[in-house]
Amino acid sequence: MNELLDRYAEVTGMDVINHISQLAAPLKGMKVVHVNSTREGGGVAEVLRKLVPMMDALGLDVKWEVLEGNPLFYQCTKGFHNAIQGFQIDLSEAMLEAYETVNAENAERLRSVLEEADFVFIHDPQPAPFLSFCPNRRGKWVWRCHIDCSRPYRPVWKYLRKWIHSYDASIFSLAQFAQFLPHHQYLIAPSIDPLSEKNIDLPEEEIKGVFEHFGLKPDLPLILQVSRFDRFKDPLGVIDAFRQSRKMVPLQLVLAGGGATDDPEGGKVLDEVREAAEDEEDVHVLLLPPDAHRTINALQRASDIVLQKSIKEGFGLTVTEAMWKGKPVIGGDTGGIRLQVVDHFTGFRVRSPEGAALRIRYLLHNMDKLKEMGSRAKRLVLENFLLTRHLREYLALMIGVLHGLEDRIDMTR
Amino acid sequence: MAEQADNKSPFTQPFNIKDCALVAMATGYKAQNLREFKEGLLRVHESSIYHHFWGRFLEPQFDEPEYSNDFASWVYRRLNEKALAEKLSVIDPTDYEDIDAIRHDLVECIEDVLYENEFVPWTRADEQFHFVRSQIVVLDTGRYMEIPSDLSFAVPEMTIGSIFYHFIDARRRTEDGSDDFSAWLTGWGDVYNDLRLKLMAVDPFFSSLKELRFQVTHVLEEYFGGGNS
Numbered sequence: 237m238n239e240l241l242d243r244y245a246e247v248t249g250m251d252v253i254n255h256i257s258q259l260a261a262p263l264k265g266m267k268v269v270h271v272n273s274t275r276e277g278g279g280v281a282e283v284l285r286k287l288v289p290m291m292d293a294l295g296l297d298v299k300w301e302v303l304e305g306n307p308l309f310y311q312c313t314k315g316f317h318n319a320i321q322g323f324q325i326d327l328s329e330a331m332l333e334a335y336e337t338v339n340a341e342n343a344e345r346l347r348s349v350l351e352e353a354d355f356v357f358i359h360d361p362q363p364a365p366f367l368s369f370c371p372n373r374r375g376k377w378v379w380r381c382h383i384d385c386s387r388p389y390r391p392v393w394k395y396l397r398k399w400i401h402s403y404d405a406s407i408f409s410l411a412q413f414a415q416f417l418p419h420h421q422y423l424i425a426p427s428i429d430p431l432s433e434k435n436i437d438l439p440e441e442e443i444k445g446v447f448e449h450f451g452l453k454p455d456l457p458l459i460l461q462v463s464r465f466d467r468f469k470d471p472l473g474v475i476d477a478f479r480q481s482r483k484m485v486p487l488q489l490v491l492a493g494g495g496a497t498d499d500p501e502g503g504k505v506l507d508e509v510r511e512a513a514e515d516e517e518d519v520h521v522l523l524l525p526p527d528a529h530r531t532i533n534a535l536q537r538a539s540d541i542v543l544q545k546s547i548k549e550g551f552g553l554t555v556t557e558a559m560w561k562g563k564p565v566i567g568g569d570t571g572g573i574r575l576q577v578v579d580h581f582t583g584f585r586v587r588s589p590e591g592a593a594l595r596i597r598y599l600l601h602n603m604d605k606l607k608e609m610g611s612r613a614k615r616l617v618l619e620n621f622l623l624t625r626h627l628r629e630y631l632a633l634m635i636g637v638l639h640g641l642e643d644r645i646d647m648t649r
Numbered sequence: 650m651a652e653q654a655d656n657k658s659p660f661t662q663p664f665n666i667k668d669c670a671l672v673a674m675a676t677g678y679k680a681q682n683l684r685e686f687k688e689g690l691l692r693v694h695e696s697s698i699y700h701h702f703w704g705r706f707l708e709p710q711f712d713e714p715e716y717s718n719d720f721a722s723w724v725y726r727r728l729n730e731k732a733l734a735e736k737l738s739v740i741d742p743t744d745y746e747d748i749d750a751i752r753h754d755l756v757e758c759i760e761d762v763l764y765e766n767e768f769v770p771w772t773r774a775d776e777q778f779h780f781v782r783s784q785i786v787v788l789d790t791g792r793y794m795e796i797p798s799d800l801s802f803a804v805p806e807m808t809i810g811s812i813f814y815h816f817i818d819a820r821r822r823t824e825d826g827s828d829d830f831s832a833w834l835t836g837w838g839d840v841y842n843d844l845r846l847k848l849m850a851v852d853p854f855f856s857s858l859k860e861l862r863f864q865v866t867h868v869l870e871e872y873f874g875g876g877n878s
Contacts, residue, residue, distance in 0.1 A: 251806065255668060261788075411679075412775070421675040422673065632784070645785070648789035
């Protein structure tokens with residue numbers, strides 16, 4: 237057994253690894269290429285960083301390629317991102333031209349790798365037109381949407397659909413995100429990696445160390461939200477919830493986030509958050525570098541409650557991370573948070589800062605309940621949201637795509 | 650008892666342990682009220698009905714589900730129609746010859762409620778029922794059980810995919826709607842009738858697959874004496 241697989245077996249149990257190995261057997265040696273728009277920052281890069289070596293360990297020939305853009309391109313794709321999540325975004329001709337030019341140039345650069353592959357997974361809208369620039373492709377092409385696509389802004393979606401409709405299949409994180417497309421739409425929830433720096437167990441001193449490092453008070457309950465500084469994550473709503481709870485219970489708040497290289501709007505939102513937090517004692521806004529995985533891990537473990545008060549959310553990997561550390565999560569009642577935060581069992585789903593404040597107060601007054609929910613949260617992640625489950629579904633999908641429309645694919649014959 | 654019975658039956662083939670994985674797919678059908686729900690049930694591919702009864706076992710779920718299928722859960726949680734949820738929940742798919750017969754009874758139950766009510770129960774736009782279907786990939790583990798007592802060693806080691814395939818999915822494949830283990834034991838004549846009855850008494854619809862593996866293992870340990878016979 238491969239050393240990497242052995243390490244996962246220690247977390248998930250050997251039966252899970254055996255299962256994945258069996259699924260991978262018919263795919264051994266196949267050339268697989270993943271393409272996305274950044275190696276650092278954001279959930280997609282985090283998943284690929286481990287999914288790719290795992291596929292490799294199972295005997296697939298895997299490559300991870302990254303599209304190289306320019307500021308106008310990223311402005312355009314940030315617009316796509318917001319529009320897919322429902323905002324009315326008008327994109328200029330110049331932006332769309334930059335989008336298509338960058339895609340044509342990158343597809344040209346990667347042409348031989350892409351056209352020779354047995355499977356190409358294109359992640360999110362940034363490299364979606366690649367398929368159209370690879371007319372001699374021989375493999376199956378799958379478009380993977382990581383964004384909440386439940387109610388996309390129609391003009392932008394119609395533009396993107398013309399690039400996506402020719403794919404052999406697409407993947408959405410939840411059924412409600414799937415859109416009308418002339419091919420199979422698979423449903424695969426994302427996952428976290430239990431062995432990454434962000435999720436491994438840490439020594440107690442390292443966890444306690446964050447209090448001193450960031451000037452936090454060890455005797456005050458700690459509420460945390462980890463996310464990009466993005467309007468959809470509602471950081472201002474979190475500060476509002478903190479203000480309301482603090483009237484009743486003493487506590488401190490940390491808003492920790494990093495920027496992603498493909499998010500030009502982050503700086504503006506961060507300024508707004510800093511302004512809102514300026515006069516608040518015990519609110520700490522931390523802009524962390526993209527490689528601060530261990531620090532985030534320690535902050536999550538040091539906190540009492542984790543918030544993810546998103547208004548829109550693709551899946552919410554920060555929710556999964558917090559639950560893996562045995563923390564109850566108060567999350568926005570949206571997207572993939574619904575799949576993870578089982579209301580009253582692994583945390584609470586809320587629709588307003590008032591709702592969040594109410595649940596913060598409830599949990600801090602019921603520490604037994606807080607611990608019980610945290611323990612259930614960890615079990616839910618262990619059984620459903622680790623990388624091994626994600627990988628299993630990718631492998632099943634690959635076999636499924638190779639067999640077309642069959643409901644039952646019997647590989648034993 | 651087990652030792653006596655474990656002489657290999659000339660009528661029984663070794664049990665080939667299989668495994669499976671399931672991947673879900675969107676169907677495009679969704680429902681926001683009971684009438685749309687009925688229409689969806691009439692239109693969706695039979696693999697969607699299969700998924701919402703059986704396939705959900707391989708999807709994220711927390712502890713014991715309150716209802717035995719996704720249809721009943723949604724009707725209760727989102728439409729607040731408890732009586733209908735109870736009726737939908739007692740539909741046992743193994744009682745039916747095919748999926749269309751199940752579909753027929755699901756629709757009948759809903760039509761009764763639509764007929765009796767003056768208004769159509771509905772829910773919010775973001776709490777709609779999304780009909781999902783699935784593809785199942787069946788794999789050969791290359792492992793076999795020769796005699797029934799092998800079950801007590803093999804089952805605790807099985808993946809949840811194998812448990813799903815042999816204990817849940819089997820109910821759709823076997824003639825009498827039983828699990829594969831019970832069906833295999835019939836090859837030994839009446840010798841293992843007690844064990845068959847105990848296995849068939851394990852209700853698969855209210856447990857996670859891990860819990861189900863534990864329950865089946867417990868039955869086997871009791872029968873074979875801790876797997877050491």
